[in-house]
Amino acid sequence: MPERVATLSPIRLSVNGREYQLELDHRTTLLDALRENLDLTGSKKGCDHGQCGACTVMLDGRRANACLIFAVAAQTHDITTIEGVGAAGNLHPLQQAFIDHDGLQCGYCTPGQICSAVAMLAEVEAGWPSAVTPDVAAGPVDLDESETRERMSGNLCRCGAYVNIVAAIQDVVG
Amino acid sequence: MSGTVGAPVSRIEGLSKVTGEARYAADFPLAGLAHGWIVQSTIARGRVESVDAGAALQMPGVLAVVTATNAMRLQDVDDGELLVLQDQQVHYRGQTVALVVGDTLEQARAAADGLPVEYQAEPHDVLLSASHPRLFAPDHVNPNLPTDTLTGDVEAGLAGAAVTVDHTYSTPAEHNNPMEPHATTAFWDGDRLTVYDSNQGATRVHQALVRLFGLEDSAVRVVSEHVGGGFGSKGGARSQAVLAAMAARMLGRPIRVVLSRKQLFSLVGYRTPTIQRVRLGSDRGGRLVALDHQVVEQTSTVYEFAEQTAVFSRVMYATPNLSTSHRLVALDVPTPRWMRAPGEAPGSFAVESAMDELAEACGVDPIELRIRNEPVTEPEGGRPFSSRNLIACLREGASRFRWAERDPRPGTRRDGQWLMGTGVAASTYPARSAPSTASVSAQEDGSFIVRLTAADIGTGARTALTQVAADELQVPMDKVEVRIGDSDFGPAMIAGGSMGMASWGWVVVKACRQLIADIDRCGGVPDDGLVARADTADDIAAQADLVRHSFGAQFAEVRVDVDTGEIRVPRLLGVFAAGRIVNAKTARSQLIGGMTMGLSMALFEESLMDAEFGDYLNHDFAGYHIAANADVQRIDATWIDEEDDQLNPLGVKGIGEIGIVGTAAAIANAVYHATGQRQRHLPIRPDRVLSP
Ligand code: FES
Ligand code: FES
Numbered sequence A: 001m002p003e004r005v006a007t008l009s010p011i012r013l014s015v016n017g018r019e020y021q022l023e024l025d026h027r028t029t030l031l032d033a034l035r036e037n038l039d040l041t042g043s044k045k046g047c048d049h050g051q052c053g054a055c056t057v058m059l060d061g062r063r064a065n066a067c068l069i070f071a072v073a074a075q076t077h078d079i080t081t082i083e084g085v086g087a088a089g090n091l092h093p094l095q096q097a098f099i100d101h102d103g104l105q106c107g108y109c110t111p112g113q114i115c116s117a118v119a120m121l122a123e124v125e126a127g128w129p130s131a132v133t134p135d136v137a138a139g140p141v142d143l144d145e146s147e148t149r150e151r152m153s154g155n156l157c158r159c160g161a162y163v164n165i166v167a168a169i170q171d172v173v174g
Numbered sequence B: 001m002s003g004t005v006g007a008p009v010s011r012i013e014g015l016s017k018v019t020g021e022a023r024y025a026a027d028f029p030l031a032g033l034a035h036g037w038i039v040q041s042t043i044a045r046g047r048v049e050s051v052d053a054g055a056a057l058q059m060p061g062v063l064a065v066v067t068a069t070n071a072m073r074l075q076d077v078d079d080g081e082l083l084v085l086q087d088q089q090v091h092y093r094g095q096t097v098a099l100v101v102g103d104t105l106e107q108a109r110a111a112a113d114g115l116p117v118e119y120q121a122e123p124h125d126v127l128l129s130a131s132h133p134r135l136f137a138p139d140h141v142n143p144n145l146p147t148d149t150l151t152g153d154v155e156a157g158l159a160g161a162a163v164t165v166d167h168t169y170s171t172p173a174e175h176n177n178p179m180e181p182h183a184t185t186a187f188w189d190g191d192r193l194t195v196y197d198s199n200q201g202a203t204r205v206h207q208a209l210v211r212l213f214g215l216e217d218s219a220v221r222v223v224s225e226h227v228g229g230g231f232g233s234k235g236g237a238r239s240q241a242v243l244a245a246m247a248a249r250m251l252g253r254p255i256r257v258v259l260s261r262k263q264l265f266s267l268v269g270y271r272t273p274t275i276q277r278v279r280l281g282s283d284r285g286g287r288l289v290a291l292d293h294q295v296v297e298q299t300s301t302v303y304e305f306a307e308q309t310a311v312f313s314r315v316m317y318a319t320p321n322l323s324t325s326h327r328l329v330a331l332d333v334p335t336p337r338w339m340r341a342p343g344e345a346p347g348s349f350a351v352e353s354a355m356d357e358l359a360e361a362c363g364v365d366p367i368e369l370r371i372r373n374e375p376v377t378e379p380e381g382g383r384p385f386s387s388r389n390l391i392a393c394l395r396e397g398a399s400r401f402r403w404a405e406r407d408p409r410p411g412t413r414r415d416g417q418w419l420m421g422t423g424v425a426a427s428t429y430p431a432r433s434a435p436s437t438a439s440v441s442a443q444e445d446g447s448f449i450v451r452l453t454a455a456d457i458g459t460g461a462r463t464a465l466t467q468v469a470a471d472e473l474q475v476p477m478d479k480v481e482v483r484i485g486d487s488d489f490g491p492a493m494i495a496g497g498s499m500g501m502a503s504w505g506w507v508v509v510k511a512c513r514q515l516i517a518d519i520d521r522c523g524g525v526p527d528d529g530l531v532a533r534a535d536t537a538d539d540i541a542a543q544a545d546l547v548r549h550s551f552g553a554q555f556a557e558v559r560v561d562v563d564t565g566e567i568r569v570p571r572l573l574g575v576f577a578a579g580r581i582v583n584a585k586t587a588r589s590q591l592i593g594g595m596t597m598g599l600s601m602a603l604f605e606e607s608l609m610d611a612e613f614g615d616y617l618n619h620d621f622a623g624y625h626i627a628a629n630a631d632v633q634r635i636d637a638t639w640i641d642e643e644d645d646q647l648n649p650l651g652v653k654g655i656g657e658i659g660i661v662g663t664a665a666a667i668a669n670a671v672y673h674a675t676g677q678r679q680r681h682l683p684i685r686p687d688r689v690l691s692p
Helices: A002-006 A030-037 A093-100 A108-127 A144-153 A162-173 B016-017 B054-058 B105-113 B154-159 B202-212 B241-251 B261-267 B311-315 B344-362 B366-372 B390-401 B461-473 B501-522 B537-541 B584-603 B663-675 B686-690
Strands: A008-015 A020-025 A055-059 A063-066 A078-080 B034-040 B046-051 B061-067 B096-102 B117-121 B149-151 B165-172 B183-189 B192-197 B220-223 B255-258 B274-282 B289-297 B320-328 B420-432 B438-440 B447-450 B481-482 B530-536 B549-561 B567-577 B634-639
Touching: A008 A030, A020 A030, A030 B567, A063 A108, A093 A162, A108 A144, A108 A162, A108 B016, A108 B183, A108 B274, A144 A162, A162 B289, A162 B584, B034 B241, B034 B261, B046 B096, B054 B061, B054 B149, B061 B105, B061 B241, B096 B105, B096 B241, B105 B537, B117 B311, B154 B274, B165 B344, B183 B241, B192 B202, B202 B220, B202 B241, B241 B255, B241 B663, B274 B344, B289 B311, B289 B344, B311 B320, B311 B344, B344 B366, B344 B420, B344 B584, B344 B663, B366 B390, B366 B420, B390 B420, B390 B549, B390 B634, B420 B530, B420 B567, B420 B663, B438 B501, B438 B549, B447 B461, B447 B501, B461 B481, B461 B501, B501 B530, B501 B537, B549 B663, B567 B663, B584 B634
Parallel strands: A008 A078, B034 B255, B192 B220, B289 B320, B447 B481, B567 B634
Antiparallel strands: A008 A020, A055 A063, A055 A078, B034 B096, B046 B117, B061 B096, B149 B320, B165 B274, B183 B192, B183 B255, B274 B289, B420 B549, B438 B447, B438 B530, B549 B567
16 A cells, blocks of 8 residues: 555664664654654653653753654664663662652653753753853852752653652752 | 551652653553544534544544444443543533544544544533522532531621621632543453553442443453552543543454543543632631631533532631532533542632631731631531641641741832742641452462552552551561552552542551451461451441541742742741651652642642633643742641541541642732732732732
């Protein structure tokens, strides 16, 4: 059936250090490709609109909303999902801190929060200012509570775990 | 062995949630899975004339277009929202008029987007007002409480009062918006239906599916191991579960139906808008002589839901003359339902704001005012309280918050462009239990498995129940596995009404004690193990007729920008008396979570009805703002030790809802203290601050 063929493309995705060859509908978002085709369901769909952050993954280490990227457009990136951040026995310090500080309740926003936080720490490391940075030219950013809250505001949490999420991140920053 | 109940134990499923391993309802891969996408009505009232499925069915991958003409017939149930695709009638904009099923999500969605649906539209009526001509008194209010109450003579009391307050307060429609949209993955194995469903209690979803599809109890299994929040909107079955089960039956394939964020604004419930007139009369010292609380709110034409907004006034303050009433109007709108602390959340905003106004009018400190009006018995009805520690919460909070240093004069503290103020409000929520069943089995290796159809929607229930069972069985927690979220385990209460721990904890204690007695009788655990089952129906029926409530006090500090009207909340404190706290860590999180939602209710949340089209306009997170990380600063929640042996064997009252009760009033009262302007309508938007 010609129309069927026309809607599909061969796609190569590099996720968590593994290469995947897929044939996907052009309309498939990266989020749906991860969840429906690769069974990487740690990335969640809270809005499918770029408004909640539940789908946050990293593209070449930078955080991005997987629901806003078509899978065909993600082929040139190294993608990291929560499954690639750390697993049982080999947790990322942020994952452990979220457990210790109870930075989650229902856990649905949690993979996105953690991916976001991992990349956010790299942004701070690189000296990127935020909307609340007092002096954008002043050099290294002091990741205090206010900076943390601002930088984590792209990840909504309806359970209201923000207080503990900030505590978890602050603990890792030390 | 020292017990674990009360200890700050980390969530058992925390590891699976921080690694992304935990599977929610839409996360189960199944061979041959197809996807359903809901098509919603674009009129608010009328009939579907026709659905032309022809073109859709020609699109690649499209398997079916299910409409009222070809849908499976369902058995009647008392909830019209579940009788999906059973007739052509349209009751509200956004109602399901078709389900398109495709091999992939993209195919189903594209076909649904272009599906031609013809309607015969009728004029709609979607706006609530206190003078609506079709207001009526419902038979009862949720869950089954009197619509109106009257003690004494309120008009006479008000006429003779030295001081009166008479104002109308309003709260808008608010949408629950759990982060996980409602989702169901359904499949049939012969005549047995299994659904992975996102809900607050698999028992209720099981019961609904059994009735709708006319099946035996044993022919339906509902599995809900991890649930991404609910806040009331997943309290019972929602139509996506029915659609998934129906389509799976019709097509003979596993089907998944996931609602979009936008669809949550019409298909799963929300908090009704309320218009509340509160009249208080007191002597010069602020002692109440009359309290009148009149509520107007909405329901739909599909299912009558009457929020119990005025019940807050029935328990809070002593007064010889007390009346409460609820009036509803059935509009052409989606059905409002439970949202965290239905009744108490909006009701407390009105009454606790009015109490602040009374304190101001009498020149009495707002904490002292509440202490002067502390009742000995339930103000409406006169039954004794099982325990009531509101005053202790107020005093403890006042001390922690340094309330004594507060200058009561409004509008006098300024820091640059910021006006500053503090406020207080009281909280309460009923402490009830409902019948549940559970089993506990002793394994040969010395470990135990507890099975019950509890739900952990983020409350920490799985962990708390493990603590409870470990203590009862006198073993460490790692010797106990608590399995929940599976209707095969037998009926149990939902995670709702703050009744989860009280109900499940009770039955787990009972089952564990039974098992220990059985082990003693057998002289040990037999080689093939031992199982004890328990049911608390009789125990709960035998409870004394008392008023059981938790209480609390919430304190807020705000800063109000005089130029922009922006409000910041640098500090919130909640002190609660909620019986025994099972897990100090998850309890604190849950209380803070409730207060965070209360802050969000105070400042941001508002679903705006579009009168022209007849639906909620702002149906995404861009238009419907919920508190984000930067909106929240310091929030502390704590509790006082409270022992109450009239509750349940654990002495727990439940904490899921009280955190949101009173928060908005505390913030509104603080805004008054900062600015000198009363805010009687939620949310307290910048434009309301700037032009009061
Ligand atoms: S699902 Fe991608 S931002 Fe919400
Ligand atoms: S933990 Fe439930 S939404 Fe964040």
